[in-house]
Amino acid sequence: MENLRLRTWIAGLAIALAVVFIIPNFKDTSSIAWWPAKKLNYGLDIQGGVQLVMGADIESVINTTVVRQTTALKSEFEKENIIVKGFSTTNASTGAFEILVGSSADAKKVEELLGKNHAGSLQVMSSNAEKVEVKYYDAYMLDQKQTIIKQAIETIRNRIDEFGVAEPQITQQGTDRILVQLPGMADAEQAKQLINTTAKLDFMIVNYTKSSEEIRKLVDDAEKAGNYSMKTMKYTDYVAKLNTDLKGKIPDKTVVYFEKRDDAKNMEIGSTPLLLETDTNLTGDSLDNAAVSFDQYGSPEVALRFNPAGSIKFGDLTEKNIKKQMAVVLDKVVKTAPTINGKIPNGSAVITLGRGGNRQNIMDEAKLIATSLRAGALPVTLEQLEERRVGPSLGLDALAKAQFAAILGAILIMIFMLVYYKGMGVITDISLLINIVCVFAILGSLGATLTLPGIAGMALTVGFAVDANVLINERIKEELRLGASIQHALQEGYSRAMSAIMDSNITTAATACVLLYFGTGPVRGFAVTLLAGLATTLFANVFISKVIVDNLVYRFGIKKISV
Numbered sequence: 001m002e003n004l005r006l007r008t009w010i011a012g013l014a015i016a017l018a019v020v021f022i023i024p025n026f027k028d029t030s031s032i033a034w035w036p037a038k039k040l041n042y043g044l045d046i047q048g049g050v051q052l053v054m055g056a057d058i059e060s061v062i063n064t065t066v067v068r069q070t071t072a073l074k075s076e077f078e079k080e081n082i083i084v085k086g087f088s089t090t091n092a093s094t095g096a097f098e099i100l101v102g103s104s105a106d107a108k109k110v111e112e113l114l115g116k117n118h119a120g121s122l123q124v125m126s127s128n129a130e131k132v133e134v135k136y137y138d139a140y141m142l143d144q145k146q147t148i149i150k151q152a153i154e155t156i157r158n159r160i161d162e163f164g165v166a167e168p169q170i171t172q173q174g175t176d177r178i179l180v181q182l183p184g185m186a187d188a189e190q191a192k193q194l195i196n197t198t199a200k201l202d203f204m205i206v207n208y209t210k211s212s213e214e215i216r217k218l219v220d221d222a223e224k225a226g227n228y229s230m231k232t233m234k235y236t237d238y239v240a241k242l243n244t245d246l247k248g249k250i251p252d253k254t255v256v257y258f259e260k261r262d263d264a265k266n267m268e269i270g271s272t273p274l275l276l277e278t279d280t281n282l283t284g285d286s287l288d289n290a291a292v293s294f295d296q297y298g299s300p301e302v303a304l305r306f307n308p309a310g311s312i313k314f315g316d317l318t319e320k321n322i323k324k325q326m327a328v329v330l331d332k333v334v335k336t337a338p339t340i341n342g343k344i345p346n347g348s349a350v351i352t353l354g355r356g357g358n359r360q361n362i363m364d365e366a367k368l369i370a371t372s373l374r375a376g377a378l379p380v381t382l383e384q385l386e387e388r389r390v391g392p393s394l395g396l397d398a399l400a401k402a403q404f405a406a407i408l409g410a411i412l413i414m415i416f417m418l419v420y421y422k423g424m425g426v427i428t429d430i431s432l433l434i435n436i437v438c439v440f441a442i443l444g445s446l447g448a449t450l451t452l453p454g455i456a457g458m459a460l461t462v463g464f465a466v467d468a469n470v471l472i473n474e475r476i477k478e479e480l481r482l483g484a485s486i487q488h489a490l491q492e493g494y495s496r497a498m499s500a501i502m503d504s505n506i507t508t509a510a511t512a513c514v515l516l517y518f519g520t521g522p523v524r525g526f527a528v529t530l531l532a533g534l535a536t537t538l539f540a541n542v543f544i545s546k547v548i549v550d551n552l553v554y555r556f557g558i559k560k561i562s563v
Helices: 002-025 058-079 104-117 138-163 188-195 212-226 235-245 308-320 359-377 392-445 452-481 486-518 522-555
Strands: 049-056 086-088 096-100 122-127 131-136 169-173 177-183 201-205 254-260 271-277 287-294 300-306 326-330 333-336 348-352 382-390
Touching: 002 392, 002 522, 049 138, 058 086, 058 096, 058 104, 058 138, 058 287, 104 122, 104 131, 131 138, 138 169, 138 177, 201 271, 201 308, 212 235, 212 254, 212 271, 235 254, 254 326, 254 333, 271 326, 271 333, 287 359, 300 308, 300 359, 392 452, 392 522, 452 486, 452 522, 486 522
Parallel strands: none
Antiparallel strands: 049 177, 049 382, 086 096, 096 131, 122 131, 169 177, 201 326, 254 271, 287 300, 300 348, 326 333
């Protein structure tokens, strides 16, 4: 009984969690901080919209990276008094370049400096008295290409989120392509214009003439007077209107932008207003690169490097604003606001993220900030390769038919189980309903996108879910024919059917994993739904149905269950 009580509690808790995760699909829970806000989204094939395939001009960015690397090396050589004649970037598109020298001694010095300062990225291919051939490591170049794609995706996502498309799907396709699906959007030209807009990066000094409490009160008063908020408007429109309303109430040449709080899911739920000076004249155009690095304690941080002109501006700005905060602003959103501890004259800076909290979370934040900074400073050129427009009427019609087919199939199966297996059929139907709820809960908690193949996967889930119960019920009937007691029949029915159930589920799961790994788009959606269905089948149609019959027999003393 103790074991049964524990299993009953586990089943009840799991069902309660499933209900919690499925509610966001029917009711907005974003205002409740602890409640999961993710929900199941409709794909392009259901509600229509625009699908674009964009090609990223990676080659030109690699060329730019090589040119910037040679500029940085020139400064390093000058500091070390190493004489070089110049650089040849003829093969820059492959990540290779030549350093022209005047003697073997100079060539050797160049090799030593590269080995000391760039051992992880640059390798010397050959060296003589005239030149040193240098190339990026293949692994480093592969990582750079992936980074470029991530930058492009980050930029596109910023643009699309600003436009207000509910659930855009932006994914990498191959090595240099990006698939953009915008469900519910009909204007392809506006989408393309939006995607190709370059992110704007600014470095701004925090103004302390008004306290945080005063700024917050001014923001609240302006919202109340104008009857608007961040939740009811697009962010850039909101910020523009707010700063118009705050004119005369905040100092000249300042603006109010917002930073998302660490404990908030999004900007609308929790944000911190910052009063920023607009005359710093330091933008992302002055930034050469931003990358994740580690301090002496191994904690992640973001390393910045400015170009020569930017280095001078950055040095002057940090010298004049020691002990003040410098906000890193991407598309009018404050990404971080570190404190300036002293003048930084060499054009290199570090954004520290603190050493407390979860290391992986800090690492993720560092990657996000670095990617965001590079997305603003180093946007990749995007070329449209493919465009498709899907009408919403076709998607909704197909959705209605698919839903009808899935529901009809489930009802017919439930009626059959009820008629054929009687009492155990009722238990099977209850387990099946719990199974379907759990599938939706899992997909919703992942923020998955429901497509027509996904609906097919759900219909298939219903089929192989009851297959497990058919095996169990037939085994119970066989035991009862042999004269076994109800307790023994139930025990043998579940235990002896498990091997066949596990075999069928494992082989199906293996197939789904192959589809998930090698498939794309709708195929992967089908595979995800199938895997979720397999997991919930073992839980609902096996575990929960066993808990139900055990409670009926051992707790409530049922002497007979019709099968």
